[in-house]
Amino acid sequence: MTLIINEDKCARCGVCDAECPYGAIAQTEDAYVIDPALCTGCVCYGAPLCEAACPNDAIHKTKDSLYKKCLGLFG
Numbered sequence: 001m002t003l004i005i006n007e008d009k010c011a012r013c014g015v016c017d018a019e020c021p022y023g024a025i026a027q028t029e030d031a032y033v034i035d036p037a038l039c040t041g042c043v044c045y046g047a048p049l050c051e052a053a054c055p056n057d058a059i060h061k062t063k064d065s066l067y068k069k070c071l072g073l074f075g
């Protein structure tokens with residue numbers, strides 16, 4: 001699992017950036033983006049902190065192998 005930001009819903013408030021414990025969210029010229037190489041899906045926190053913090057419901061889960069990647073790193 002990883003997370004993506006829906007540009008159409010994102011208000012560019014920066015709350016998710018401040019919330020991410022891994023520095024995986026960055027502001028580009030046009031939007032906020034999540035770096036899949038840094039995002040762990042917050043599996044060690046039980047739920048994605050950025051998704052919970054976003055006031056606009058702009059962050060959503062996608063399915064991929066990152067959950068397994070994190071387990072490999074921390075499990």
Ligand code: SF4
Pocket residue numbers: 005009010011012013014015016017032053054055056057058059
């Ligand atoms: S918290 Fe939500 S609305 Fe704010 S920058 Fe992040 S994705 Fe966009």
Ligand code: SF4
Pocket residue numbers: 003019020021022023024025034038039040041042048049050051
């Ligand atoms: S799920 Fe966690 S690690 Fe990934 S971008 Fe959101 S806060 Fe950062």
